[in-house]
Amino acid sequence: MVTQVGAVRIGALVPLTRPGWVEAxxxxxAGLELAVGEVNDAGGIAGRPxxxxxxDTAADPRRAEAAVEELGRLGVAALAGEYHSVVARAAATRADALGLPFLCSSAVLDALTEGxxxxxxxxxxxxxxxxxxxxxxxxxxxxxxVAVAAEPSVYWASGTRIMRDRLAPHGATVTELDPRSVVDELVERRATALLLLVGHPEPAVSIVRAVRRDPRLAEVLIGAPAGQPELAEWSALLGDDGAGVPFLRYLPERLGPLGARVEAxxxxxxxxxxxxxAFEGYDTVTVLAEVxxxxxADRxxxxxxxxxxxxEGTRGPIRFSREPGIGVWQWAWPPIQVVDRDPAEPGRFRVLHTG
Structure with a gap:
């Protein structure tokens, strides 16, 4: 990329190669770039592009830390982006140490920084x-x-703990399974739901196929809270087997005029x-441009x-506040939905629950 003379620069941390979730x-x-283009079409930042x-962080925390340091030396006004929570935590910790503003787009881990x-x-x-x-x-x-097939990770361990703490008071149990032997353990435990707290595409895709093909598990709900089923790659790899897998997404029931225009x-x-x-990326630049x-551009x-x-963001008015147990400035809160791909029409999403 050729640096524009007099430009105000924002550093963007994005997973673009494996083992990162490349499609995400x-x-x-795409959201970041669209918003930057619109800002520049409207005159930039006080006349500056x-x-x-x-x-590219490639889902590697150490690579993200190195990128933060490099971008800091290059004189960016702020950092934006990142999808993976563990990577974002490493980037946020380094940005905090360097005194470099970071608006995290997509990562959800509560403890994004140590304090x-x-x-x-x-x-x-x-x-x-x-x-x-x-x-x-x-x-x-x-x-x-409820059963969870979880790989070792701070993010997946945190998700398991949240589920257990929420479900236990209602008499529900959460059992951790080895991702390598899910089918037999599901049968033995008589679980009615299996949550995939594992990487995409593998082993998530293989686990879904194995469960779908075992007639003993025909009534078991497969869920993927982290959102893998929203990506087109999920549907391309699994076809009809990938439908009916509820996941979390952060969209309102209906987009307003700004959201509809940006969606198009x-x-x-x-x-x-x-x-x-993509909406998170667009909103990130919208916020930073206004600031x-x-x-x-003083950090x-x-x-x-x-x-x-x-x-005003694509999904509602954006304001930041201090929330209990969260050390960063937080938009409280984006809209939250539980959604799946309709088994009758896998290209269509069904909203199952809102929060």
Whole structure:
């Protein structure tokens, strides 16, 4: 990328190669780029062009840390993006240490930083809030024996704990299964729901196929709270087997005029319907552009602005506040839905629950 003379630069952290969730990264980047283009079409930042300096994190925390340091040296006014929670946590911790404002787009891990920080804000909901909504959906659907196939990860362990804490007071159990032997353990445990807390495409795709093909598990609900089924790759790999798998997404029941316009532009850019991640990317730049217009590109000034932000985003008015147990400035809250692909029409999404 050729740096534009006099440009105001934003560093973008995006997973664009494996083992990152590449499709989510592409949607995130599409939203970021669309918003930057619109800002520049409208005159930029006080007449200066806005420039996105993109770095691929590839779902690697150490690579993200190195990118944060490099972008800091390049003089970016702020950081934006990232999809993976563990990676975003590493980036946020480094940005905090460097005094570099970071508006996190998509990562949900509650403890995005070790303690309170003035430098980091987040658009995605905290995992505790979103996954409690998913647990409420399970309870409403009558599930009291829930199993999770979980790989080792702070993010998946946090999700399991949130589910257990929400379900236990209602007499429901959460049992952890080895992802390598899910089918037999599901039968033995007589679970009625299986949550996939594993990587995409593998082992998630293989687990879904194995469960779908075992007649003993025909009534077991497969769920994927982290959102894998929204991506087109999920449907391409699994076909009809990928339908009826509830996941979390962060969209309102109906988009307003801004959201509808952005959806159409993102659809044209991506060649398919945008995921909620693309809207998160667009909203990230929308917030940062407003802050830059009103307070300039001074890093400390940007960080001081988080509690004064009042921006109309694609999914509703965006304001940041301090929420209990969360050390960053948080949009409280984006809309939360539990959605699946309609088994009768896998290209169509059904809203099953809202929170």
């Amino acid at each position: 990264g592409r949607h995130l980047l 806005l420039e996105l300096v993109v770095r 309170p920080t003035e430098w980091v804000a987040r658009l995605a909901p905290a995992q505790s809030r979103a996954w409690r909504t998913y647990a409420d959906f399970l309870l409403g659907a009558g599930h009291r024996r 532009a993102l659809r044209e850019r991506l060649g398919r319907a945008p995921s909620f991640v 830059l217009r009103s307070h300039g 400390a000034g940007i960080a001081e602005c988080w509690p004064r932000v009042a921006v």
